[in-house]
Amino acid sequence: MKQAASEGTPSSISELNRSRIINFLFRNGISSRAQIAKATGLTAAAITKITARLIDFGVISETGDLEGAMNRRSIGLQFNDSRYEVIAVKFARSLVQIGIFELSGRCIKIHDFPPVNNEDVIDTVSQIKQYIKSTIAHNPAIVAVGMAVPGPYLSDEGRIISVTSMQMWKEVNFKNEFTQAFAVPTFIEHDAQSGALAQSLFGAQTDGNSLAYYLIGEGVGVGVIDNGNLVSGSRGVATEIGHLSIDINGRPCECGNVGCLERYCSTGAVKELLQEPSNRGILEDVNDLLPREACNRLFKESYAGNAEAQRIVREIARYIAYGCINIIYGYNPSQIIIGDILSEAGDTMLDEVRRIVAERVLPDLMESTTITLSDLPTDATLTGAAAVAASQFLRNPSRFVAGMDTPKR
Amino acid sequence: MKQAASEGTPSSISELNRSRIINFLFRNGISSRAQIAKATGLTAAAITKITARLIDFGVISETGDLEGAMNRRSIGLQFNDSRYEVIAVKFARSLVQIGIFELSGRCIKIHDFPPVNNEDVIDTVSQIKQYIKSTIAHNPAIVAVGMAVPGPYLSDEGRIISVTSMQMWKEVNFKNEFTQAFAVPTFIEHDAQSGALAQSLFGAQTDGNSLAYYLIGEGVGVGVIDNGNLVSGSRGVATEIGHLSIDINGRPCECGNVGCLERYCSTGAVKELLQEPSNRGILEDVNDLLPREACNRLFKESYAGNAEAQRIVREIARYIAYGCINIIYGYNPSQIIIGDILSEAGDTMLDEVRRIVAERVLPDLMESTTITLSDLPTDATLTGAAAVAASQFLRNPSRFVAGMDTPKR
Numbered sequence: 001m002k003q004a005a006s007e008g009t010p011s012s013i014s015e016l017n018r019s020r021i022i023n024f025l026f027r028n029g030i031s032s033r034a035q036i037a038k039a040t041g042l043t044a045a046a047i048t049k050i051t052a053r054l055i056d057f058g059v060i061s062e063t064g065d066l067e068g069a070m071n072r073r074s075i076g077l078q079f080n081d082s083r084y085e086v087i088a089v090k091f092a093r094s095l096v097q098i099g100i101f102e103l104s105g106r107c108i109k110i111h112d113f114p115p116v117n118n119e120d121v122i123d124t125v126s127q128i129k130q131y132i133k134s135t136i137a138h139n140p141a142i143v144a145v146g147m148a149v150p151g152p153y154l155s156d157e158g159r160i161i162s163v164t165s166m167q168m169w170k171e172v173n174f175k176n177e178f179t180q181a182f183a184v185p186t187f188i189e190h191d192a193q194s195g196a197l198a199q200s201l202f203g204a205q206t207d208g209n210s211l212a213y214y215l216i217g218e219g220v221g222v223g224v225i226d227n228g229n230l231v232s233g234s235r236g237v238a239t240e241i242g243h244l245s246i247d248i249n250g251r252p253c254e255c256g257n258v259g260c261l262e263r264y265c266s267t268g269a270v271k272e273l274l275q276e277p278s279n280r281g282i283l284e285d286v287n288d289l290l291p292r293e294a295c296n297r298l299f300k301e302s303y304a305g306n307a308e309a310q311r312i313v314r315e316i317a318r319y320i321a322y323g324c325i326n327i328i329y330g331y332n333p334s335q336i337i338i339g340d341i342l343s344e345a346g347d348t349m350l351d352e353v354r355r356i357v358a359e360r361v362l363p364d365l366m367e368s369t370t371i372t373l374s375d376l377p378t379d380a381t382l383t384g385a386a387a388v389a390a391s392q393f394l395r396n397p398s399r400f401v402a403g404m405d406t407p408k409r
Numbered sequence: 410m411k412q413a414a415s416e417g418t419p420s421s422i423s424e425l426n427r428s429r430i431i432n433f434l435f436r437n438g439i440s441s442r443a444q445i446a447k448a449t450g451l452t453a454a455a456i457t458k459i460t461a462r463l464i465d466f467g468v469i470s471e472t473g474d475l476e477g478a479m480n481r482r483s484i485g486l487q488f489n490d491s492r493y494e495v496i497a498v499k500f501a502r503s504l505v506q507i508g509i510f511e512l513s514g515r516c517i518k519i520h521d522f523p524p525v526n527n528e529d530v531i532d533t534v535s536q537i538k539q540y541i542k543s544t545i546a547h548n549p550a551i552v553a554v555g556m557a558v559p560g561p562y563l564s565d566e567g568r569i570i571s572v573t574s575m576q577m578w579k580e581v582n583f584k585n586e587f588t589q590a591f592a593v594p595t596f597i598e599h600d601a602q603s604g605a606l607a608q609s610l611f612g613a614q615t616d617g618n619s620l621a622y623y624l625i626g627e628g629v630g631v632g633v634i635d636n637g638n639l640v641s642g643s644r645g646v647a648t649e650i651g652h653l654s655i656d657i658n659g660r661p662c663e664c665g666n667v668g669c670l671e672r673y674c675s676t677g678a679v680k681e682l683l684q685e686p687s688n689r690g691i692l693e694d695v696n697d698l699l700p701r702e703a704c705n706r707l708f709k710e711s712y713a714g715n716a717e718a719q720r721i722v723r724e725i726a727r728y729i730a731y732g733c734i735n736i737i738y739g740y741n742p743s744q745i746i747i748g749d750i751l752s753e754a755g756d757t758m759l760d761e762v763r764r765i766v767a768e769r770v771l772p773d774l775m776e777s778t779t780i781t782l783s784d785l786p787t788d789a790t791l792t793g794a795a796a797v798a799a800s801q802f803l804r805n806p807s808r809f810v811a812g813m814d815t816p817k818r
Contacts, residue, residue: 152774161771161774210642226641226647227641229636231640231740232635232741233619233740240738240741241738243738244653244735244739248655248656248731255771257734257769257770322657329653332642332643332646332649364563365561365644368644
């Protein structure tokens with residue numbers, strides 16, 4: 001919204017106002033024109049004019065009467081967000097998932113691709129293209145494609161510059177491969193930043209103004225919304241908290257730095273920890289497991305009351321907490337929402353994280369920062385890919401509704 | 410524009426357009442109406458109307474003819490930024506400075522207060538008030554007061570929550586003390602964030618869109634401008650990089666955390682380093698010096714070619730570099746500008762910082778991030794306090810020019 005405002009040519013001002021009305025209805029549900037006027041500061045005349053056009057194009061519609069102040073009745077308006085659908089693609093090293101979502105965030109369908117090895121990457125890219133093309137051809141409700149990719153991702157060039165343990169993804173230029181490939185526009189974002197957008201748009205407990213989505217899975221990253229804006233950096237590589245060093249004398253990382261957080265609490269780090277001689281009793285077949293599987297099994301043991309498994313979960317939680325402290329001093333969000341594979345460690349992890357953060361962060365800041373687990377019904381990165389597309393619709397609706405930006409005669 | 414006026418809140422859209430024109434002139438110097446139209450996307454008619462009003466109120470004025478494209482001549486417009494002055498106040502633990510600046514960033518006068526001890530804080534606050542009141546009373550050009558305070562500073566409440574080595578400042582509520590105290594509005598910002606604003610508004614080598622001002626003095630912090638916005642956090646405490654831990658097993662900090670960057674490269678840390686037995690030969694009277702003085706003397710020795718002094722400078726530079734790496738992965742700015750006391754270590758420090766960053770950061774990111782020393786003519790935090798006030802004028806000019814926001818009949 002802010003960004004749009006600074007552009008403000010007359011035609012974009014009407015687009016800006018349209019975006020503000022749709023955003024308000026998206027966030028607040030059925031509302032009267034008077035409620036919209038109060039919240040946006042637009043005049044009644046302007047709202048009548050803009051909503052008439054949005055109704056003509058089917059973007060919003062009138063519902064029955066609403067009970068208003070002093071028993072006055074007024075007509076409700078709703079955004080038809082289930083009328084528009086987006087394709088969401090999650091790239092996560094060996095895992096590629098495609099989902100179909102309504103613009104409301106509701107997931108309609110998920111398709112898992114077979115696990116990807118380094119040598120399958122190029123093939124997988126063309127299979128993804130085929131799948132998306134055929135989906136769009138059969139489903140006219142689809143208005144955009146959103147993609148979430150692991151970082152560090154250079155959004156200007158369209159490529160990932162380092163993927164621990166899966167280097168072939170570096171060879172793919174996502175921008176060149178995908179942005180012009182389909183009949184609808186495609187948008188690509190870093191996975192943790194996508195997750196932050198998902199929390200902001202679809203999360204239950206946020207006003208979308210200040211939050212950090214802390215992704216802890218095969219990689220570690222954070223997406224930050226500060227004062228309503230995604231913190232992105234000059235090339236899209238900001239908030240790469242997995243490569244902030246927590247120990248200048250620590251473990252070397254493939255990125256060239258040492259002591260990167262990702263070396264201590266990603267799924268790979270958990271597997272390494274379980275492989276240490278003193279921990280070998282917990283999962284005897286750990287060597288045969290994928291890092292993701294090792295985590296799932298560990299958490300299952302922890303839930304079942306295995307004290308040794310719980311000890312490991314708390315040890316990992318300590319590192320997760322160090323990341324939280326960096327997020328608090330680095331970005332001062334009002335909420336930290338932990339998601340992805342490690343969030344499945346549940347309360348044993350979360351309680352320990354909160355305890356360590358409380359020990360090390362100034363009380364004023366601790367009290368004004370909530371730390372919770374993601375409660376999105378679907379994986380936050382896949383939902384994030386949908387949010388990447390949905391946020392573009394909310395910012396610039398005319399781009400997705402044919403004919404709406406042509407002035408009415 | 411008619412359309413715009415009927416759709417948006419008229420007063421805020423005209424103010425927004427006014428702000429855009431003044432900002433353009435502020436950043437680009439004397440320009441023609443056609444140049445403004447091209448850059449802002451406003452119509453010629455709108456620009457004629459808005460600039461006429463700004464000329465009426467003396468905010469901008471016409472200059473002689475400009476040489477235009479194809480030898481067509483056009484009238485130049487300039488922002489009269491030397492007509493407006495601001496008072497800038499820098500709070501830096503023992504040091505309080507007040508400056509008078511033109512809105513252009515030119516410093517007219519600096520007044521140093523006597524060094525402040527913990528027990529003088531309350532007295533100092535009332536002396537500052539007296540000084541500002543009297544300055545405003547004698548100088549009608551002053552339109553605002555800007556203040557820069559050490560962090561972590563809760564901007565919503567108006568107080569500092571921790572000041573290593575100078576706890577009494579925590580007792581001052583800056584917001585209550587100052588924002589209503591004067592005949593002109595007062596604005597308060599965290600010191601490193603103020604410095605970032607100064608670089609963005611008054612620095613020679615930036616477009617003001619993406620930069621980090623890395624303050625290394627009595628405290629350590631960073632101010633970040635991302636996509637034109639200051640990263641501030643929900644309570645103003647973002648970008649407190651001095652309290653990001655670089656060593657989870659490191660030195661304890663007064664804030665409650667361990668291994669905080671501030672414990673390794675602030676003036677106090679430099680003094681401690683010089684006090685270590687193996688380094689005692691470099692400054693024999695180090696125990697008698699204030700941390701700031703110890704740094705100045707060390708840097709003088711280093712410039713004079715003292716190899717031991719240079720070794721210490723490079724040791725400190727190593728920690729400064731770790732901070733740079735965190736800034737790059739944390740915020741991905743296109744420029745890092747190092748300022749305050751430690752920047753006086755000069756090229757011996759800067760070369761080592763660049764060397765270590767290049768070793769540890771991915772080449773793609775290293776190549777697109779410049780690291781330089783601040784080249785502002787006056788101290789960046791004092792200039793920053795001026796920038797805090799100036800940025801408010803640029804954003805909302807009518808607030809500072811009596812009568813300008815009243816519609817013309």
